[in-house]
Amino acid sequence: MTDTEKKTWGIHTQDEALFLKDNKIAIGWKEIGNLLDIPATRDDFKEKYIHTFPNAKKGSIPTSVGMLYRFCHEVQIGDYVVYPSKSDRMINIGEVTSSYTYVGDAHDYIHQRDVKWLKHIPRTSFSQGALYEIGSAMTFFAVKNYTDEFLAALDKGFKKASTASDEDDTVGATADEIIESTKDFIPKELSRNLKGYSLEAFVADLLRTMGYRTMISPQGGDSGIDITAYKDELPPRILVQVKSVDSDIKEATIQSLKGAMREGDYGLFITLSNYTKNAQKYLDNTPIIRGINGTELVDLILKYYGDLDDKYKKMIPLKMVYIPVPKEE
Secondary structure (H helix, E strand, O other): OOOOOOOEEEEOOOOHHHHHOOOEEEEOOHHHOOHHHOOOOHHHHHHHHHHHOOOOOHHHHHHHHHHHHHHHHHOOOOOEEEEEEOOOOEEEEEEEOOOOEEOOOOOOOOEEEEEEEEEEEEHHHOOHHHHHHOOOOOOEEEOOOOHHHHHHOOOOOOOOHHHOOOOOOOHHHHHHHHHHHHHHHHHHHHHHHOOOHHHHHHHHHHHHHOOOEEEEOOOOOOOOOOEEEEOOOOOOOEEEEEEOOOOOEOHHHHHHHHHHOOOOOEEEEEEOOOEOHHHHHHHHOOOOEEEEOHHHHHHHHHHHHHHOOHHHHHHOOOOOOOOOOOOOO
């Protein structure tokens, strides 16, 4: 099998000794038993997984099933494997040397394969993009975008990224990918966890972090106003309407907010989606009503995240990190 035919896999573990001292790669899911006892189709693996883990979250099932199936049936002897070890911050590159083996008496990692480690290379030798790819949240995954870079590291003439004269041009792309991933994650969690009145409560709390006093309207009210907000003890009053629908907001919906406003009031319309062309035109021509779409809402959440109520931070778990960005010219 030539290098072009070989696949490259990434893997993570909490049992570093098993990997580096015993020369194994392995994954868990001990309860599922010997994978060779399951007919070799993804549908059969899925059926077995659901039977074994009836309380598994629906969205996690395809990912977990895919990892088990690939580890058992798609990995071939001769394939490459990339394992980032945490204790020494090394990138370990090896070659798979055995078929799938079930080790029933293992403590956790019962699904195993033998591996011959070919090289152990400092993380600083690789581009930021390559490190980001093998930093996948998944336990076992295919390495696709930076395969050539990892395999090039096996060559004697490999030029370490840390000593290269050129700036790492993957830094900007990596930072953008992380930011975009976060911005995709937030609206998904909002849409999944907050609908109707619960989203109104969330928006009221977000407005609180921005310095507004808020009062949520009673459920079932017919005024069309979900939240009333004040910047301080005095007017103006800000009437807020919140929509969790997936479809774009139409002009007539915003006009209904305008109809509920009295002289001196300001309006705020917040949606997880967006506005139709006519609705956006209406907003542009009605300066006393501000429209916030899903993208703008995410930006506000990121800006004021630290002051949100703890229950919302648990619902949308984010961690403050520093990420490398391109140097300014």
